[in-house]
Amino acid sequence: MTDSEKGYLTEAEPVAIIPADDEGGSIFLTGGGGEYVYQETSDFDEVVEDIPESLHIRPLNEKISHEAFLNILLNEMVPVVTGLIAVMGLPSSGKTTVLESVLRQKIELKPDANVGFDYYLNRKRDEKCLSIYDLCALGSSQHNMYAWSFATNRFGAIYSILSHLVRRNPCIADIEFETTCQSPKYVTDMDKHVRWLLTRTQELIKSIQNDPGKVTLIHDGVSLINVIDVGVNKALYPFLSMMLLHCHRHIRLAFFSLDRDVPNLEEKPNLPHDLYGKRRDDVLVMRHRSRLTYLLHFATVGYTQQQRNQEDVQNATVMVATRNESATDSKIVAEAKEKISQQAQSRGVDQFLKNWLEVNVNNDQSIKELGEKIEDLIKYKYKQRTLLLPLRWIVLRSLVVSFNSRGTKFMIVRRSFIIHSAKELNMKETEVDEFLKTFTDFGSILYMPQYDSIKDIVIVNIWEFTQYLNKLYYPQEGEPYASNLLKYGIISESSVKKIFCKHPDSAEDFMTVLTTIAMASKIESGRSILIDDHQQRNEVHYYLPLARTHEEYNPPDKENDYAFIEIESVNFPANVQACISYAIMDNNKDAALIATEHSNVSRFLFQSESGPPITIEMIYKGSKTRLRILNSSSDTSLATVVEACKKVITASCRCLQRKINTIRDLKYSFAVPCCKSPDDKCHYLYYKHNPEFCDACPAENNFRLYWSSAAKQCKLLEKDSEARMDRDNLLKSQDISSLITDDYDFIALKRALNIVDDSGLLPEVSSPEGKKKALMLMLLLWEKQTDQPTKHALLNLLNTDGCYSIARKLEILITELNLN
Helix, strand or coil: CCCCCCCCCCCCCCCCCCCCCCEEEEEECCCCCEEEEECCCCCCCCCCCCCCHHHCCCCCCCEECHHHHHHHHHHCCEEEEEEEEEEECCCCCHHHHHHHHHHHHHHCCCCCCCCCCCHHCCCCCCCCCCEEEEEEEEEECCCCCCEEEEECCHHHHHHHHHHHHHHHCCCCCCCCCCCCCCCCCCCCCCHHHHHHHHHHHHHHHHHCCCCCHHHHHHHHCCEEEEEHHHHHHHHHHHHHHHHHHHHHCCEEEEECCCCCCCHCCCCCCCHHHHHHHHHHHHHCCCCCCCCHHHHHHHHHHHCCHHHHHHHHCCCCCCEEEEECCCCCCHHHHHHHHHHHHHHHHHHHHHCCCCCCEEEEECCHHHHHHHHHHHHHHHHHHHHHCCCEEEHHHHHHHHHHHCCCCCCCCCCEEEEHHHHHHHHHHHCCCCHHHHHHHHHHHHHCCCEECCHHHHEEEECHHHHHHHHHHHHHHHHCCCCCCCCHHHHCCEHHHHHHHHCCCCCHHHHHCCCCCCHCCCCEEEEHHHEEEEECCEECCCCCCCHHHHHCCCCCCCCCCCCCECCCCCCCCCCCCCCHHHHHHHHHHHHHHCEEEEECCCCCCCEEEECCCCCCCCCEEEECCCCCCEEEEEECCCCCCHHHHHHHHHHHHHHHHHHHHHHHHHCCCCCEEEEEEECCCCCCCCEEECEEEECCCCCCCCCCCCCHHHHHHHHHCCCCCCCCCCCCCCCEEEECHHHHHHHCCCCCHHHHHHHEEEECCCCCCCCCCHHHHHHHHHHHHHHHHHHHCCCCCCCHHHHHHHHHHHHHHHHHHHHHHHHHHHHC
């Protein structure tokens, strides 16, 4: 290639340029030593030369007709961020004060606003139950700008429509709508709603067209955020567990007080009488577990085992420590964090406790900093999770909440009704299901299709639903049904309908939801309920154990004439009484509920053809629920008592297996206390498995025989079922390692463990190392050949055959685990 041919590949030498006489300029030296001139004036100095100013942009000539508007709603999509913020925590931790202060700082209303801040704040506010704040954030994380606003379900739709229109035509002043003619006399609800949306959108465009900052934020995007503040309420906690399980796009804030809670983490929460005494929550709520246990519950409730390693779930919890003083000793804060984290680690949930914040509830600047950090968390969490939602979904949501009956907005609607309404938006059934799931994810509605009994029920007004929960579990004493409900936890179906006088069509669906999520027990006939030995009316009744206000029954500590269900989980089931009661009454026609006043006691009578009826009492004591046979006698056959016990065990297993999929790491077991040490030791019961009773616990002719015989017949307690022992009771490899010693009788141990060594696997035991290796191999062989290789089973064998040195080591290990 010649030099002339490759000239276009080379750079030309810089040339010095001398400015013309009529143009000013400055001479610059180039890198190669030449000169050139920066031209400060132009040939167009006397005219406006900026093209952006002189460029003519043709305005949108077409006016938006009703048909065109409908077409936009049917076919267009809009980017939307959705989320739910659940504010929970220990009582009197200051969470509500902090939350409302953050909202006041974040949401600014114009001085001439028609409706004041307090109206929006109090619209769905109930400190004794659930408060919901519907928020709409204009802007996006892309430009790091947000303008927070209160919103309603329908104005969320209007903002979303407006965001699309502004993106379609940024010249908002040019957006015009055709004047619509008079609506036909007979139009559908959808048509009415579309016309209403068109009118309000048109009004909003006119109101903001001279506000460029607001237009820019709307153009950036819309975020629909629901905030719930959970008050102290015995009915709300179990409902909240189920709700959060289905609302996948949520962040939870778990509050605790550095002043009240941290010094007393191992103690039960203290609910001040002046705040909670009127409804007796001070003596009935949060009575079974420590502050620390409840705090971990709030931090992890609603997460399943399958979600534990998902990054978005792990970053969804914020632990918020509140204080009243201007400053708290940093050492106290660090110790509190370490103690909570250690407990979380021991429970396998430390991965959820990654975010920690501290706030002074009496300092505006501290609260402001907290608000900024929470906003940053929202931005981070949802930066990559913006949804492109069809506008027709948002319109459908706003339509559903627009319906009312007898002057009251719908609380519950049928899925079939929503499918019918969605047809006018050209939505098929499969799309409706996607819509229901998407809006459940951030708590706009609640749809739980995995339960067959409620897969056609959609809660479209969650706040109203919780208000009726409150009415049902905290009835006014003057109401005719209040006496039996407050005293015995029993209410008839006809009385339930009186409570739902504004929502008569929702009463049955409401109670179906409660029975499905194990908050209430449905009893088909009052003939199966005995109040003071009298049967009730022959109509459906409901049993709500938590509605009772009588103090709890505390059985003597030294009792050992009972069996018990032991439940272990960070997210403990809050209402095991209702769940087990429903399983008993729904599956046994010969069973009757005996009304009792104590809030933690349920009693059942089982009829028998061969003898007197059997009465079994259930006493709820937190992680352990006692089961007692009250009236067995010499006149009662063994088979009759065992059959009644089996019905209770089977019902309990059915109840807890229903909760396996909704409560993370749930384990349960059945056992009887050991007579030798009823507080510390027990004997576990299993299907087709002989109990491992010690010498102090004879099995003949007593309750142990009844319960162990019943457990052996209950297939739901088999080895491969969901029933599990206490997490530390099965012998593990690390336990075996801690037992290794050379101080034992080889022949005695081999005989005790029933080890047959035909293949010669065991080493010579002539040396200390050989004896240690033989001990480990024998323990491993015993574990492998034993159906239930428990520490207690091994201990019994060791003590029986004189292997006391190893037995002492094992006793020390068991004692340490019990203390922990």
